[in-house]
Amino acid sequence: MISTSPRAGRRAAGWLGSWLLILVIAFFSARPAAALQGAISSHDPSTIVKRNGVYHVWTTGAQIYHLTSTDLVNWSVGTPVFAAGTWPSWINAYVPGFQGIFWAPECVLRNGVYYMYYSCSLGIAASAIGVATSTDLSTWTDQGMLVNTDNTSPWGSIDPAVFTDTAGRVWMVFGSHLSGIWTVELNPATGKRLNTTITNIAGTSPWCEHEAPYMMQHGGYYYLFYNKGTCCAGVTSTYYVQMGRSTSPTGPFVDKAGLPLLQGNGTNFLTTRGSDIGPGHVGLFVENGVNYLSYHYYDGVRNGAPTLGITSLSWDATGWPVAEPGWLPSGTYTITGQGSGKAWAAASCTTTAGQALVQRTPVAGQACQQWQLLPQGGGVYKVKNVLSGLQADISNCDDAAGTALGLYADSPLNCQNFRVDKSASGQYILAAYYGNRVVEVPNASTADGAALKLWDYNGCTCQYWTIAGVGTTTATRSTLDAALELYPNPTKGGNFLLQLPAGTRATVTVVGLGGRLVYRHELTAAGTNEIPAGLAPGAYVVRVATTEAVATRKLVVL
Secondary structure, X not given: OHHHOOHHHHHHHHHHHHHHHHHOHHHHHOOOOOOHHHOEOOOOOOOOEEEOOEEEEEEOEEOOEEEXXXXXXXXXXXXXXXXXXXXXXXXXXXXXXXOOEEEEEEEEEXXXXXXXXXXXXXXXXXXXXXXXXXXXXXXXEEEEEEEEEOOOOOOOOOOOEEEEOOOOOEEEEEEEOOOEEEEEEEOOOOOOEEEEEEEEEEOOOOOOOOEEEEEEEEOOEEEEEEEEOOOOOHHXXXXXXXXXXXXXXXXXXXXXXXXXXXXXXXXEEEOOEOOEEEEEEEEEEEEOOEEEEEEEEEEHHHOOEEEEEEEEEEEOOOOOEEEOOOOOOOEEEEEEEOOOOOEEEEOXXXXXXXXXXXXXXXXXXXXXXXXXXXXXEOOEEEEEEOOOOOEEEEHHHOOOOOOEEEEEOOOOOHHHOEEEEEOOOOOEEEEEOOOOOEEEOHHHOOOOOXXXXXXXXXXXXXXXXXXXXXXXXXXXXXXXXHHOEEEOOOEOOOOEEEEEXXXXXXXXXXXXXXXXXEEEEEEOOOEEEEEOOOOOOEEEEEEEEOOOOEEEEEXXXX
């Protein structure tokens, strides 16, 4: 039951920050268009839906907040489900005091009809889940309540997600903090409850932390995802996603170790990486064989703003899903402009630091046109020139429009970090880590030697890049990088834990953002290692090195 949860008040308070962001959306929409990581005011996103070439996401917010995109990169504010100041009249009978702020919507298409499932809550016991229908995603007809919660209910009626099993039966998973995850079967023809049976499938009241469920089917198993930790607290949020699986949509679900989810167990799936803090509320959209995993996170670069994230999902050798921290594995690539057909190149094709980063006619095998992409966590990369070993760098760490890119020695400063977003066309956008402006060829120039600079995202082909692997020698993600876990992040007190893969001996170094080495330690054991670094509050780069590989993670100390 939600009424006994100490988290209910925290969630209600935490949402206030999100609502304030939504209230000032006019301010943000007046700013230049931003790449994906600029899609703020996005909390609890629905699974992506595509109709007539337009992608749609609905999120927690007034009237069921709506975002649209034509490329999966730039998102704009769409029309909400319910008109301003209106909502279905039945809601206030079950949720007294409700004022039109809907939580965690989910939209699915079935038999030509879109079903919008939404939750109504004030963070206390009284809550309910309803459904509305549409044939065009613009005009919606409410169909009433599916499930509700009062002071006697063992479940919490928030965070719905709907899926169809291999037999064609339709299910809704839902549930909240301290009351666990539940499932109920739906009528495929109406989208409403088929019967009265509601089954607890993860977490057991009163000491579970499960909410925001999502389910998908793969390889004979049903995979259940859910959030744990504290949401809605910006950079201090501890939200993270766990998972388990079962051969039946009603369970029993177990984690990778075979331990039951109903006893509080679970395997971590998506956790804080770099400035992507407190990820949550996952959904899977598949197009042209590409798995787009949507989620929200609190952006550490933007004071914890709730932000839409999209990354890739893959499957490991044992059949478990993996949320990749970026679209591309560590490897050597060429980067070619969609508009110009010209490749990224070092201007003087030498090892001299300070030379400009330009576009040139591609020359096969030329090392000054080859680039190593080095994942830094959270979809962030460094881009190193193969010939010189110098890093792509934003001049003087300036985020102004028109700032040129050059090549400089490796530095821990964020002006050498770039976010990489994948567009619906399969090409990529490279955005500055700290300012979100993107790399382009100014004025869509096709000239050899034209310098690359930062500019506001506008969808020009001069901002889209084809990134192609060079050979196969380095284009794989290392075992160390795939298995390394650093937590908690953010951490308090200056210490943290590192989870190393089996058989690993490593050297751990911690560097401040000013480049000063502040901690070094040799690890001789795999598994969980406590790192008593005693770091002062601030941001750091943690580097873990073995004889075979190197992996880095960003760490925030509160």
